[in-house]
Amino acid sequence: xxxxxxxxPLVVLISSCDKIDVSPQKDLFLSEGILVANEGNFxxxxxxxxxxxxEKETILNKVFQRVNGRPLGDVLQSITLNEDKAFLVLxxxxxxxxxxxxxxxWLNTISGFTSPRxxxxxxxxxxxxxxxxxNKIAVVxxxxxxxxxxxxxxxxxxxxxxxxxxxxxxxxxxxxxxxIDTKQDAIVYRISVPTxxxxxxxxxxxxxxxxxxxxxxxxxxSLDAETFxxxxxxxxxxxxxxxxxxSGDGNNIYFLSNGLWHIDVSSVNVNSSxxxxxxxxxxxxxxxxxxxxxxxxxxxxxxxxxxRVHDKQYNFIEEWGxxxxxxxxxxxxx
Numbered sequence: 618x619x620x621x622x623x624x625x626p627l628v629v630l631i632s633s634c635d636k637i638d639v640s641p642q643k644d645l646f647l648s649e650g651i652l653v654a655n656e657g658n659f660x661x662x663x664x665x666x667x668x669x670x671x672e673k674e675t676i677l678n679k680v681f682q683r684v685n686g687r688p689l690g691d692v693l694q695s696i697t698l699n700e701d702k703a704f705l706v707l708x709x710x711x712x713x714x715x716x717x718x719x720x721x722x723w724l725n726t727i728s729g730f731t732s733p734r735x736x737x738x739x740x741x742x743x744x745x746x747x748x749x750x751x752n753k754i755a756v757v758x759x760x761x762x763x764x765x766x767x768x769x770x771x772x773x774x775x776x777x778x779x780x781x782x783x784x785x786x787x788x789x790x791x792x793x794x795x796x797i798d799t800k801q802d803a804i805v806y807r808i809s810v811p812t813x814x815x816x817x818x819x820x821x822x823x824x825x826x827x828x829x830x831x832x833x834x835x836x837x838x839s840l841d842a843e844t845f846x847x848x849x850x851x852x853x854x855x856x857x858x859x860x861x862x863x864s865g866d867g868n869n870i871y872f873l874s875n876g877l878w879h880i881d882v883s884s885v886n887v888n889s890s891x892x893x894x895x896x897x898x899x900x901x902x903x904x905x906x907x908x909x910x911x912x913x914x915x916x917x918x919x920x921x922x923x924x925r926v927h928d929k930q931y932n933f934i935e936e937w938g939x940x941x942x943x944x945x946x947x948x949x950x951x
Contacts (some may be wrong), residue, residue: 620680620834621665623838644873645684647719648672652703652947653924654693655940659709664693666705666721669924676922676937681705681714684721687712696947697736703947704736706746715762718949725762730755737784739799745784747774754786768802770795778819785825787817794825794840802852808845814834815859820867824848828858828872832908835874839867849882862905873900877912877931892931904946909934913943 655678657664666680666689680687687756690710697704703721704727712947713736743765746755754768772790772900784797787797788807792814796806812831821824824839835856838848847869856874863870870880876891877900893912901922902913910927914936922943926934 618905631635633666633942643793645677645680645721647721649950649951650949652696652698652718653913653939653943653951654696654705654945654947655922656692656694656772656942656944658918659692659943662689662691662710663941664689664712665716666693666934667937667943668721669937669941671770676924676939678938680721681723683850685716685723693944694733695735695913695945697738698949699738704738705743706733708732708734708749713757727757727762727764729764734774737779737783739779745777745786745797747777747786749773756929770798770805776817778817778825780823781818783842785817785819785842787814787827789814792829794827808840815857816861816872818861818863819866820863822867824867826861826863826870828861830857832866837861837870837872851880851887853878858901860901862903864905869905871903871905871910873903876900877903877910893927898925901942902944902946904948906948911946913939913945915942 624835625660638811647668647670653667655665655667667678668680671675690707692708694706694708698718702714705714711730715725715916725806732748732749734749734911736744736746744757744759746757752771755764755772756766758765775787775789777786782799784799786795786797788795792810792905794808795804798805812829814827814829816828823842825842826839828837835853835858837851837858838847841848858872858874860873868882872878876895877893881890899915901915904911908929912925914923914925916922922939922940924939927932
């Protein structure tokens with residue numbers, strides 16, 4: 618959920634009401650495909666889950682509601698997958714819905730959060746949940762699906778990545794990366810970042826990648842996770858990088874800023890414009906596979922969004938109609 622959106626005229630709102638059929642469908646099973654998290658509008662309770670079935674090449678919307686017979690909740694902020702569960706974080710509903718990632722059947726609800734953002738599985742026993750307002754990180758017992766304790770952490774916390782026994786947590790309010798020792802469940806170090814921070818990722822070389830902007834200048838850089846030394850640094854005048862995607866080897870970096878940008882860290886030449894311009898669209902999320910680029914288009918925040926699919930040469934392939942304000946993609950593999 619971004620915290621700033623335009624309020625559009627009521628006539629637009631009324632004309633774009635969601636009329637997608639949500640007939641019950643209990644026999645769904647996805648062995649290979651893509652989950653699309655549709656945030657929905659803040660306080661509207663219209664968050665939804667869409668699935669793209671790779672075998673059938675079809676898209677199905679409002680999957681949670683179809684299978685479980687009730688709405689999902691208010692603002693689907695993020696999803697975390699493990700082998701047999703999907704954890705759906707509902708920001709304004711203050712809960713995490715746990716479902717089977719293949720059948721989408723409800724398994725459990727984890728409640729008691731203030732405004733949860735991201736669910737990070739630390740190990741087989743516990744997970745951490747970041748929060749917008751609570752000034753603490755919730756520690757969740759994965760066996761009981763209950764909050765077992767908290768880690769004090771002032772400020773708005775977001776994405777998390779892990780190296781060994783250390784979890785690196787993005788603190789948006791104080792422009793920091795907080796380092797949590799998972800054995801102690803305590804913050805042991807704070808890395809100050811000289812820009813407002815928007816997204817945090819990690820590559821297989823244990824480099825932390827961060828993007829953000831300050832005073833009209835976009836910043837993208839990487840840090841060694843052990844020494845915190847800067848490894849790469851880029852600036853983009855007039856841009857506001859968000860939604861980082863980092864390839865496993867760390868050689869290809871993508872982000873959104875009025876379009877899709879691509880940085881090849883092995884090249885001395887850095888792109889000075891988007892490789893896929895927005896052209897008036899509202900790109901709100903992205904993901905990349907070996908051969909495709911997926912871009913979430915929120916359109917105008919009050920009607921159902923689109924997923925635009927491109928090849929790796931940036932050629933448009935197709936688009937899918939999904940739910941309201943699509944933002945993130947998650948891949949189910951056989």
